[in-house]
Amino acid sequence: MRLSRNQARKRRKLRIRKKISGTGERPRLAVFRSNKHMYVQLIDDRSQHTLAAVSSQALPDQQGMNKDVAFAVGKELARKANECGIEKVVFDRSGYYFHGRIKAVADGAREGGLKF
Structure with a gap:
């Protein structure tokens, strides 16, 4: 039986998450895309803390x-991230394909000074 689109994304997400994890020096930049909004977080997986988070809801002019x-x-x-002293991150696309809004988040983060 064929997987639904969301089930296939979750399977890809697990496959990606086996290989990457964030540290305090190089946190994981996790992206979640809903139909209405974008959510991104910098996560330290070792201490299990979110270091910074932004969503499209928090931006009043957008x-x-x-x-x-x-x-x-x-x-x-x-x-x-620059305020927290973070320059390098590991990009976690959460099983989404790297195009469209996911690529735009990555491009914005790179233009802002993050390296990944």
Whole structure:
């Protein structure tokens, strides 16, 4: 029987998460994409703490669910990471394909100064 789109994404997510984890010096940049919003977090998996988080809901001047909003979310997360003294991260796309809004978040974070 064929997997649903969400089940296939969760299977890809588990396959990715076996290989990557975040540390205090190089946290994991986790992305979640819903139909309406984008959520990104910097996570230290060793101490199980979220170091910084941004969502498209927290950005007052951004409306909608397009690539421009995703780019702004990535840039805002990079700003918060720089305040915490974080320069390098591990990108966790959470099983989503690397295009569209996921790629826009990554591009915004890179433009903001994060390296991955």
